[in-house]
Amino acid sequence: MQYWLIKSEGECYSIDDLKRDKRTSWTGIRNYQARNFMRDDMRIGDLVLFYHSLGTSENPSGIYGVARVASSAHSDETQFDPKDMHYDPKSRDDAPIWACVDMAFVRKSKIPVSLGDIKRDCELEGMEVRKTGSRLSVQPVSGKHFKHITEMLGK
DSSP states (O other): OOEEEEEEETTTSOHHHHHHHSEEEOOOOOOHHHHHIIIIIOOTTOEEEEEEESOOSSSOSEEEEEEEEOSOOEEOGGGGOTTSTTOOTTOBTTBOOOEEOEEEEEEEEEEEEEHHHHHHOGGGTTOGGGSTTOOOSEEEEOHHHHHHHHHHHHO
16 A cells, blocks of 8 residues: 545645545646556555645645545546546557546545645655645555654544
8 A cells, every 4th residue: 555645726626626526537647757656556455545735824734634545547538538627638548647536525524734744744854745845646655654744634
């Protein structure tokens, strides 16, 4: 089992949206390293911290819940749709560039773990999301960090 953190703008697609939908393809990722994590390393059953970026004072940036990888990697259909903001004219059906996995809802926290909480907690030293300028939308998380965060979510 591996652990991950995925980022989404809460106004674009939130943990509440995933709770409603139960499952969704994690499309629109246009960073090669993030794509490679999904394509090469994520496995069905891996657990994922769901992070809302671009927070507000009422809803700060942070971890709002847990999801689960629910499919193997497959082609990201948004790369082929000229009407989609993630369209990539270089992608072809016979040579797709972008991949995604499906995410399934596990649980939403009553109180999120804010980025400030993450940065202040010495137990979370070394987490990628703590690093200044960390913008990677799919990133690995150690088992130790995942356990600590989920304990914080459970409080």
